Amino acid sequence: MSSVVKPLLQAFDIHKSFGGLKALGGVSLSLEQASITGLIGPNGAGKTTFFNVLTGIYKPDAGHTEFRGQTLPAGLPHLVAARGIARTFQNIRLFANMTVLENVMVGRHVRTSAGVLGAIFKTAATRREEMAIRARAHELLKYVGIDARSHHVAGTLSYGDQRRLEIARALATDPFLLALDEPAAGMNASERAQLGELILRIREDGRAILLIEHDVKWIMRLCDFVTVLDYGLCIAEGSPLEVQNDPRVIEAYLGVGAA
Amino acid sequence: MKRLLWAAAALTLLALPLFTDATLGHGWVRILDFALLYVLLALGLNIVVGYAGLLDLGYVAFFAVGAYCYALLSSPQFNLHWPLWVLLPLGAMVAACFGVLLGTPTLRLRGDYLAIVTLGFGEIIRIFLNNLGAPVNITNGPQGVSGIDSLSVGSYNLGQTHGWGFFEFVPVVNAYYLFLIGVLLAIVFSHRLERSRIGRAWAAIREDEIAAASMGINTRNLKLLAFAMGASMGGLSGGLFAGFQGFVSPESFTLMESVMILCMVVLGGMGNIAGVVLGAVLLSVLPEALRAAGPLQQEWLGRVVLDPSNLRLLMFGCALVLMMLLRPEGLLPARARQRELHGE
Structure with a gap:
């Protein structure tokens, strides 16, 4: 992806709290056209909250998102879908x-x-x-x-x-962007491989994909970019290789001192 | 074969009032007329409850709106005498507007909460009608509006007896045919809506509102649409009722009526047109049939042991309990409902 192409989606400083709990403390993120971006992070890092804000299910306390050059409507899921973002749910909602x-x-x-x-x-x-x-x-x-x-x-x-x-x-x-919330959860290795193929095929059709996943190995193989969230903050982003070697990521996953 | 069955069904429906009139008398044709009005109401409520999954306990309010709309514009009350073909669509439209009006504040509510608020709205409408007799007399208060023009299509007055050849078309028989047209239209509309893009969106909202919204369904507008469509059928039924009775008063639109209509939908099978029609016919005809229980007891036992009106309530209660235990999805359920309640 060259830098002259405008990103498909840019989120600017998204904040979201639930009562006293700060789920997102200023997440900024950008997604390239026809790319696969992985969103990873420990449990409770705010990944699903970010998805819900992005797709309009939650209204952010602050911050906005630009998608294909226009600001996305906040808190209106049907309009977000109309703009071209579709999603799946962590706990399947068929x-x-x-x-x-x-x-x-x-x-x-x-x-x-x-x-x-x-x-x-x-x-x-x-x-x-x-x-x-x-x-x-x-x-x-x-x-x-x-x-x-x-x-x-x-x-x-x-x-x-x-x-x-x-x-x-x-x-x-x-959709121009397909957001998948833990699509491989509960799948065995061969199902995962098949799902990976499907996701690659979807990208080949020109759609961008954002996915939350816990299986780091699987995501590192599949994704073009990876963003790491921890405690509602974006602590690293880049290619899978860069992220893998980022000391802050290792710290978040394994604890202080592990790096 | 199928065509033959349809023809037979059509013929039965057409001959039914004449036959009933000849054998059982006017009273029973009148019961059939009311059954048709109830079918119309149940079909309307089915759109709200069965298709969109919004529990509405104040549905009779739309029936009232339609009835008063007709009554006020076609009676000596304001000395207006508008024709039927204006009044019925107008009543349906005014009721639809009320559907949207009452639906708007309830959009965020679901289940029990929605039921309670709609129940309140139903009562509000009735109480308004009851009190709009003063200081400016609009509805004539609890006395109601009387002297409503009888239903007439063009110069054919349905309120008079017409003889055609061998047949004699008394007012109740005339009304039957008009109501039947209304019911058939409602059935066709319901059926087509159910199998359309709109019907699918309603079903999606009923199943999972968040997923539906995420798929681009404007849940607010579609819920309001369901309220409006359901209300318009209620309004139509109300207009027919007013023209048929020649008299309306707030008393006819109590909570009990809403509950009754909901029972028809639930008993027959929410979301399934045939079920809803069956439910409405059963619950409007059976209680009338039970009236015969009094004379029968007199004849067989020498005295009336169980008062027929008590017997009606008793049987109604038993039927409800049995249904909830044995067949909570209704007599003729929609496929999806059956799956919901019994697994696969």
């Missing part, structure tokens, strides 16, 4: 009683427009749109490799497939 296909079709909501009148009168435009939604949903299910299960109920899928479905649903919103 629409568990809907089918796999319906889950992905919901993801198309933000890129489609049929309203009440279109639905009631079943206009030609609505029918066309509905067919396009269905086709795109199947396409995405094939893309993540679970199209065979499209008519199963989402809640009955295996854990790994639920993770994939969540990614497919997020991709259905046509």
Whole structure:
């Protein structure tokens, strides 16, 4: 990535506290176009809080985020999704009683427009749109490799497939940035490898990826950049190699004196 | 084969009031009319509760708004006599506006809290209607509005008896056909909404509001839309009710009515149109049928042991307990509800 290209996303000095607990104490971060960035840090470092602020679920106390040259609306998740940031959740949040296909079709909501009148009168435009939604949903299910299960109920899928479905649903919103919160949690080595391939493929399609992960080895292999959070502060960022050798990172993970 | 079944169903629906009138009399056709109004109400509430998952205990307020809208604009109260084709859509629209108005402050609430606040709103509307008789007389207070023009489509007055060949179309039979049209429209609308982009968004909100918002669904607008769509069906039903009865008063719009409509939706099966229709018909027709229990006891036992009205409440209570124990998802549940309550 050359420095002349404007970053896809820049967060400036994000603060967020919950009562007396300072979850984010001024996090700044920038993401390159079509890159994979890992967000790591010990438990309670503020990674998920940062995700929630970024995607509009929380409103930051201070700071703002610029995405594709525009300030992101704070605290309005549906507008963030409309701008092109889609996410998955640490504790999978599928629409568990809907089918796999319906889950992905919901993801198309933000890129489609049929309203009440279109639905009631079943206009030609609505029918066309509905067919396009269905086709795109199947396409995405094939893309993540679970199209065979499209008519199963989402809640009955295996854990790994639920993770994939969540990614497919997020991709259905046509995001420029895909934010994955611990996508490999609870997966075994081969599932992890498959997921890594999927993530690389998504980047090849020109989308940027931000992911939270605890498996440092896996993330070091996969990511172009790594940012380390600790106690709500960004303590290091750079290429995986730089970060790995940063004394502050070693200190945060292993304790003072280990470096 | 399927087409034949549809034709048979259509014929049955068309012949039902004439047959009932000929065998059981006007009273029973009237019961059918009310059943249809309840079906319309239940279908409206189903959009709010069944599709969007918003528990509304003040739904009867929209029925009241529709009814008063019709009553005030088509009676000697203000000496206005607007035609049906203006009043019914207008009533539905005014009710929809009230749906948005009452929905807005409740957007952040869920479950029990939402139920309590909507219950309060339902009561507020009724109490307003009760007290808007003075100092400026708008609703005529607890006396209600009477002398409402009877329903008439063009020059065809549904409140009069018309003879067509062999058949005699008495007012209650005429009303049945008008209400049936309303119900069929509501069914088609509900069905199409459910299977649309909007319906999917409602289902997503019902399942997981945060995930839905993160997928770009404007949860605020879609919840308001659900309130508005549900309310408009309530308003339509209210307009028909006012024109049919010729009289409305705040008494008809008590909390008990809201609870009853909710029971219809839950008993039949939230989120499933066929279930909701079944629930509404059962709960509006069965209690009337139980009235016969008094004379029957007299005949068989020589005296009335159980007062029919008590028997109704008793059976109603038992039915509720049994349903919650055996079939909490309703008689004809939506697929998703069944999964929610029984696993797979």
